[in-house]
Amino acid sequence: MQRQLNTLMNEQFDDIPAPLGEASPATELRAEVRNLDFWYGDTQALKGVNLRVADRKVTAMIGPSGCGKSTLLRCFNRMHDLYPGNSYGGEIRLFPEDRNLIEMDPGLVRLRIGMVFQKPNPFPKSIFENVAAGLRVRGINAKKPLDERVEQALQGAALWDEVKDRLQESAYGLSGGQQQRLCIARALAPQPDILLLDEPTSALDPIATAKIEDLLTKLHKSVTVIIVTHNMQQAARISNYTAYMHMGKLVEYGVTDDLFTAPREQMTSDYITGRFG
Amino acid sequence: MTSITTSADRDSGMPLYGGADARFLRRRALWNRVASYLLFLAAAASVLVTVGIVYVLIRDSLPFFAKVSLLEFLTDTQWTPVFENARFGVMTLVSATLTVAGIALAVAIPAGLGLAIYLSEYARPTVREAVKPLLELLEGVPTVVYGFFALLFVTPLLQTFIPGLSGFNLLAPGLVMGIMILPYTASVSEDAMRAVPMGLREAGYALGYSRFRVAAKVVIPAALSGITAAFILGMSRAVGETMVVAIAAGQNPNFGFNPLEGASTITAYIVQMAMGDLPHDSIAYHSVFAAGLALFVITLSFNLVGFFLRRRFREVY
Numbered sequence: 001m002q003r004q005l006n007t008l009m010n011e012q013f014d015d016i017p018a019p020l021g022e023a024s025p026a027t028e029l030r031a032e033v034r035n036l037d038f039w040y041g042d043t044q045a046l047k048g049v050n051l052r053v054a055d056r057k058v059t060a061m062i063g064p065s066g067c068g069k070s071t072l073l074r075c076f077n078r079m080h081d082l083y084p085g086n087s088y089g090g091e092i093r094l095f096p097e098d099r100n101l102i103e104m105d106p107g108l109v110r111l112r113i114g115m116v117f118q119k120p121n122p123f124p125k126s127i128f129e130n131v132a133a134g135l136r137v138r139g140i141n142a143k144k145p146l147d148e149r150v151e152q153a154l155q156g157a158a159l160w161d162e163v164k165d166r167l168q169e170s171a172y173g174l175s176g177g178q179q180q181r182l183c184i185a186r187a188l189a190p191q192p193d194i195l196l197l198d199e200p201t202s203a204l205d206p207i208a209t210a211k212i213e214d215l216l217t218k219l220h221k222s223v224t225v226i227i228v229t230h231n232m233q234q235a236a237r238i239s240n241y242t243a244y245m246h247m248g249k250l251v252e253y254g255v256t257d258d259l260f261t262a263p264r265e266q267m268t269s270d271y272i273t274g275r276f277g
Numbered sequence: 278m279t280s281i282t283t284s285a286d287r288d289s290g291m292p293l294y295g296g297a298d299a300r301f302l303r304r305r306a307l308w309n310r311v312a313s314y315l316l317f318l319a320a321a322a323s324v325l326v327t328v329g330i331v332y333v334l335i336r337d338s339l340p341f342f343a344k345v346s347l348l349e350f351l352t353d354t355q356w357t358p359v360f361e362n363a364r365f366g367v368m369t370l371v372s373a374t375l376t377v378a379g380i381a382l383a384v385a386i387p388a389g390l391g392l393a394i395y396l397s398e399y400a401r402p403t404v405r406e407a408v409k410p411l412l413e414l415l416e417g418v419p420t421v422v423y424g425f426f427a428l429l430f431v432t433p434l435l436q437t438f439i440p441g442l443s444g445f446n447l448l449a450p451g452l453v454m455g456i457m458i459l460p461y462t463a464s465v466s467e468d469a470m471r472a473v474p475m476g477l478r479e480a481g482y483a484l485g486y487s488r489f490r491v492a493a494k495v496v497i498p499a500a501l502s503g504i505t506a507a508f509i510l511g512m513s514r515a516v517g518e519t520m521v522v523a524i525a526a527g528q529n530p531n532f533g534f535n536p537l538e539g540a541s542t543i544t545a546y547i548v549q550m551a552m553g554d555l556p557h558d559s560i561a562y563h564s565v566f567a568a569g570l571a572l573f574v575i576t577l578s579f580n581l582v583g584f585f586l587r588r589r590f591r592e593v594y
Contacts, residue, residue, distance in 0.1 A: 077483060084401060111485035121476040124499050133494075134484040186484070 029095050030055040030194060030224045031076070036102075037089035038071055038080070045071045047248045048090070053194070055095075058216060058225040060239035060256065062232055064271065068248040069228045073196050076226065077113040078106035094193070111138065114187030115196040119203050120179035122171035122186070127163050130171045130182055134190040149189055156222075157185035158215045177208025181215065188223070195219070197227040201234065213238050232272055236260050244268045331573070338570045341365075341563035350567065356530035356546070358561040365564060367571050369532040373540035374575075377451045377522055378515035380536060384455025385462050385511055390504065392459070393466035398492045412460040420457065424524030427453040432525065445527025445539030453525070454515050462511040469503025470496050506586035513579035517572065519544035543572045 031053040038046035061069040080086040154160040201209040243253040263269040353366025431449040481491040527539025555562040
């Protein structure tokens with residue numbers, strides 16, 4: 001049964017151009033997960049995941065708690081390498097240069113792939129220095145380019161108007177929603193190839209959530225976004241593609257509208273109609 | 278407990294606690310009161326002893342300050358309590374005290390911070406589990422051992438390349454005291470650094486920070502008030518430390534900050550006087566309390582600053 005499902009999935013993937021290309025012929029591949037396994041010590045958390053990430057689109061990953069969606073996201077910037085005992089199998093290829101990021105230096109990977117976390121985690125520094133942090137580590141220290149790119153990033157995160165008069169104040173004076181947009185600005189400032197978001201609105205109220213969703217729908221014109229979310233409506237609202245995961249496997253992947261209106265798999269259908277999860 | 282009541286008993290109409298509900302409740306209330314009094318006494322005893330010590334310090338130094346003005350006490354640079362023409366400039370003792378404490382901190386801050394960073398950010402859990410108890414073991418070494426270590430090992434060792442070093446000096450006890458307070462400062466700083474949420478570190482790594490940059494730019498700034506508190510409390514311990522200086526720093530009250538010479542610190546002076554036969558009501562006798570009071574004020578202010586810093590760092594996240 002399990003094997004059948006696997007082959008079925010692989011065949012589907014062999015079919016694809018879908019979901020890429022189907023949506024728009026101009027769509028290009030930014031990353032491709034190939035047969036990815038992941039272990040926390042002896043516990044296998046990801047089992048043979050295949051996923052194509054479209055350039056400058058929003059890809060959402062949904063699924064019940066513990067299904068491995070955050071684990072998969074954190075493979076993209078090798079966050080798991082910070083903790084002992086974790087191991088990877090398979091590949092995540094980055095395009096256009098076609099390199100396997102699982103074999104790259106994690107520091108280099110993280111210089112190219114930004115991340116926003118579940119809980120807003122600004123540094124105990126000024127608003128300006130928070131956004132500048134990612135620029136400074138890349139050697140940008142001169143005042144003019146710093147000023148320009150900090151403003152640009154804050155504009156991009158729709159926070160500029162709210163903080164432009166208090167850039168030197170502590171980031172901890174901001175509200176939770178503002179802090180999260182600050183974290184988005186911090187991740188955007190170095191112009192990453194891919195922006196990872198790990199349930200970025202789960203700690204926020206509905207108004208702050210709406211602002212961030214609005215921001216994300218604009219963002220994907222310039223950056224490739226991968227977002228993990230518990231909130232199916234959110235995935236439906238803001239993503240171009242959606243992946244449904246269950247028990248460490250990718251069950252179904254497709255254009256968001258298709259997946260939500262006509263899921264191919266029974267499991268996906270059960271989840272999105274609220275029968276479990 | 279003489280009888281056991283089960284729900285089955287109650288179902289059969291038997292009253293709770295064998296029909297003595299009121300007596301049971303009275304007895305329980307009495308025990309509660311007795312226990313709370315006993316615990317209060319235990320807490321009050323330690324507070325009372327502290328208050329008593331401060332009271333004695335102040336009471337017995339009042340006769341001293343009746344004869345020596347506070348101005349002279351704080352500005353004179355001679356301390357000759359048993360001379361015919363006695364002088365009482367406590368700064369003489371304070372200068373030696375601060376010199377030793379300064380040397381101790383010069384050792385303990387870099388080494389302690391380095392150790393704390395290593396343990397908190399670099400060491401694998403197994404290494405950390407092994408090193409932490411070792412540090413606590415070091416804290417358990419009696420200070421008199423450190424004193425003899427300073428006098429009989431460190432001073433001769435230093436004399437081989439500092440020819441002018443006296444047998445009693447401030448350098449050796451300062452260095453040894455630095456090693457002595459290092460476990461404490463390292464351990465408290467490490468606690469402060471470990472208390473920094475993992476999410477902050479991940480934010481740094483996600484931006485492409487190296488491990489060292491995460492430690493230097495994220496963890497240390499976030500834990501700074503805790504780390505500062507650790508070193509201020511360490512400083513306070515160094516100022517109050519007695520055995521090492523009494524053994525290895527000599528008993529000459531010299532004003533000045535030269536670490537190569539021996540000099541009496543506040544604590545060393547108190548030990549020296551407390552062991553001699555002083556006429557009970559002499560000014561030299563009361564000077565011991567005045568010196569003790571000065572020491573108390575210094576360490577108290579360090580502890581207060583440390584206390585407030587610690588509180589602040591708890592509230593940061």
